[in-house]
Amino acid sequence: MDLLRAVKRAVGGADSAEDLLHSAFVRLSEYSARESVDNPSGFLVRTAANLAVDERRRVQVRRESPIDIGEMFNLSDGQPLHPEVLAARERLEKVMAALDSLGPRTREIFLLHRLDGLKYREIAARLDITVSAVEKHIAKASLFLVNWVEGE
Incomplete structure (x- = not known):
């Protein structure tokens, strides 16, 4: 100690x-x-x-430099989009749709960890749940996304 x-x-x-x-x-x-x-x-x-x-x-x-993911779709410099950018945008839309098919609690916990960078303990305290519950939600979301990517 x-x-x-x-x-x-x-x-x-x-x-x-x-x-x-x-x-x-x-x-x-x-x-x-x-x-x-x-x-x-x-x-x-x-x-x-x-x-x-x-x-x-x-x-x-x-x-x-906070960035709202929704605002990223509205950015435009007036130039035509390159094929790579279009493909990335389509992939992001698919990922967001896939995340929408998760339960709301699982999606919230996954995004708090992956996008906001919160640790499991911080998420548990914020949502008044156990760290074990956070781990299970993260595992569920991760497994779902792995299966989703393999199914594409």
């Missing part, structure tokens, strides 16, 4: 300290396979702090 407390101090007591520490452990494992690490605890805390900074930057970029 001392290590978790150190990570919480380093990242400003963030709720994501456990996730950051887990990611830091993964990085330590990968790094220590190539190089020796003299101070694993220090490595973990510093890596977790760096990961927290990276996450804050990603969140800031998302806030500065």
Whole structure:
């Protein structure tokens, strides 16, 4: 628990300290396979702090340039669309139609995770359900989309 407390101090007591520490452990494992690490605890805390900074930057970029997927269909520069763009637009419309055939709760949870970048724990707290329920909805949506893609 001392290590978790150190990570919480380093990242400003963030709720994501456990996730950051887990990611830091993964990085330590990968790094220590190539190089020796003299101070694993220090490595973990510093890596977790760096990961927290990276996450804050990603969140800031998302806030500065929010894009509504519906608005993307209305963008036009007056030029004819290229075949690749048309194909991509058709594929996106098919994916959106496929997502519409999911149950509303499953679709909402899947989009919160994939588009909004929320973690399972954050989704569970927001929707007042268990993390296990979130995992099941994500698995259901993912399996549905895999089967949908294979069926095309």
